[in-house]
Amino acid sequence: MRILILSDDEQKIARYKDAFREHEFAAYLDEPADIIFTDKHLPETDAFLAPATDDLELASRMLAAAAQMKKLAAANKDLKNDLYHLKVLYETGSQFSETLDENEIIRYMIDGLDRALSFSLCSVLIPGDEDVLLVGSVYEVSDELVKVLNPTGAKVIKTIKNPAKMLSFDVLQYSSLSNDCIKIYRETPFTHEEETFFQAITAQAAAPVHNAQLYQKTARLEKLKSEFVSIVSHELRTPLTSIKNSLDILEAGGEIEKFLPMAQRNARRLDTIVADLLDLSKIEAGKINYNFVPTDVRTLVEYVKSEFGIRVWRRGQGKRD
Numbered sequence: 001m002r003i004l005i006l007s008d009d010e011q012k013i014a015r016y017k018d019a020f021r022e023h024e025f026a027a028y029l030d031e032p033a034d035i036i037f038t039d040k041h042l043p044e045t046d047a048f049l050a051p052a053t054d055d056l057e058l059a060s061r062m063l064a065a066a067a068q069m070k071k072l073a074a075a076n077k078d079l080k081n082d083l084y085h086l087k088v089l090y091e092t093g094s095q096f097s098e099t100l101d102e103n104e105i106i107r108y109m110i111d112g113l114d115r116a117l118s119f120s121l122c123s124v125l126i127p128g129d130e131d132v133l134l135v136g137s138v139y140e141v142s143d144e145l146v147k148v149l150n151p152t153g154a155k156v157i158k159t160i161k162n163p164a165k166m167l168s169f170d171v172l173q174y175s176s177l178s179n180d181c182i183k184i185y186r187e188t189p190f191t192h193e194e195e196t197f198f199q200a201i202t203a204q205a206a207a208p209v210h211n212a213q214l215y216q217k218t219a220r221l222e223k224l225k226s227e228f229v230s231i232v233s234h235e236l237r238t239p240l241t242s243i244k245n246s247l248d249i250l251e252a253g254g255e256i257e258k259f260l261p262m263a264q265r266n267a268r269r270l271d272t273i274v275a276d277l278l279d280l281s282k283i284e285a286g287k288i289n290y291n292f293v294p295t296d297v298r299t300l301v302e303y304v305k306s307e308f309g310i311r312v313w314r315r316g317q318g319k320r321d
Contacts, residue, residue, distance in 0.1 A: 001023045001035060001067050001070070002023070002032060003020055003024070003026065003034070003035055003036075003037065003063070004027075004031065004035070004037070005025070005036075005037045005052060006037070006040050006052070007037075007038065007039050007040070007052050009039070009052075012039075012052060015056065016037060016052070016056070016059065019056045019059070019060070020060075020063065023063075034067070035048040035062070037050050037051070037052040037062075038050075038052050039052045048062075048065075048069055050063075050066070081193060082193065084116065085193070085197045088112050088116045088201075089197070089200060092108055092109065092111070092112035092201060092204070096205065097208070099212075100211065100212045100215040100216075102126065102209055102213060102216065103126065105205060105208045106124055106126060106134060106205065109124075109204075110122055110124060110136050112201050114136065116197055117177075117186065119136075119138075119184040119185060120138050120167070120171050120186050120187060121135075121136070121137045121167060121174075121184065121185040122134075122135070122136040122137070122182070122184045122185075123136075123182070124181060124182045125152070126181070127181070130154075130155055131152060131153075132154055132156075132157060133149065133155065133156045133157070134157050134159070135149065135156060135157070135159070136158075136160075137158070137159070137160055137161070138162060138167070139160065139161070139162050139166055140160050140164075140165065141158060141160070141166075141167050145167065145171075145172075146158075148172065171185050174187050175188065175189045177194075179202055232277065236270065236273060239266040239267070239270040239273070240266075240270065242262065242266040243263045243270070246259040246260070246262045246263035246266070247259075247263060262306060
């Protein structure tokens with residue numbers, strides 16, 4: 001306990017110091033004290049106020065009461081902080097459940113860390129096709145400091161509270177907490193309870209981030225599937241259209257020597273496309289055998305001309321593919 005004695009009676013001050021010599025004494029009112037023994041009228045203070053009587057036994061009991069109150073106040077403060085941390089965890093967890101966007105989840109996590117721990121600087125590396133470094137700071141972060149935080153050259157996205165001031169390199173000497181991809185800095189040391197909160201909120205974010213990554217991967221695969229189906233549909237439709245056009249021309253009295261081979265060629269092309277589709281499963285299984293042969297480009301050009309020539313003819317006849 002830290003004691004301050006305020007009295008004009010020097011002998012009384014000496015008796016108190018002798019009676020409570022195992023405690024620390026403050027010299028002035030502006031110094032922090034847990035209990036103030038005084039025979040003066042004082043303004044409101046956070047310290048426990050007790051009358052500076054001549055009864056040292058009573059003073060001793062009041063000192064014990066002040067010590068108990070100090071413990072209760074400390075316990076109450078810890079409880080209040082714990083309840084606030086739980087509140088932040090709950091609210092942040094609710095935000096996690098509302099989105100499947102990985103960046104948004106991480107921003108919610110950063111906001112929760114800031115609310116509970118009031119960091120000076122936070123950096124989060126998000127790996128992907130293009131790595132992204134999210135930087136949150138109370139002040140503007142210089143390009144030189146960003147380079148220190150971003151040795152891999154990831155794309156940087158900054159969120160600055162007060163851009164009018166510049167954060168110094170001293171922040172790297174601050175107390176810090178970190179895991180695989182996130183690190184926060186703060187000038188005042190982190191308590192054990194705050195370390196526990198940091199571990200809890202980063203662990204809480206891990207599952208939603210993983211789910212978001214799976215969702216985004218699934219969305220990309222679904223997009224590729226749709227594109228594949230669209231391409232295959234077009235590739236199948238092209239020879240079928242050519243076969244139909246050739247037969248229509250033949251039915252209209254076209255030259256059989258010219259259009260029958262064209263229909264047969266497109267039928268073979270259709271057969272090749274179907275075979276290629278079946279080969280995809282073999283490619284995935286690693287069972288495909290490749291046979292590379294020279295190809296005459298002129299033959300391909302003539303083939304394309306013949307395909308589009310039929311379409312031009314049909315358009316000229318007022319027909320659609």
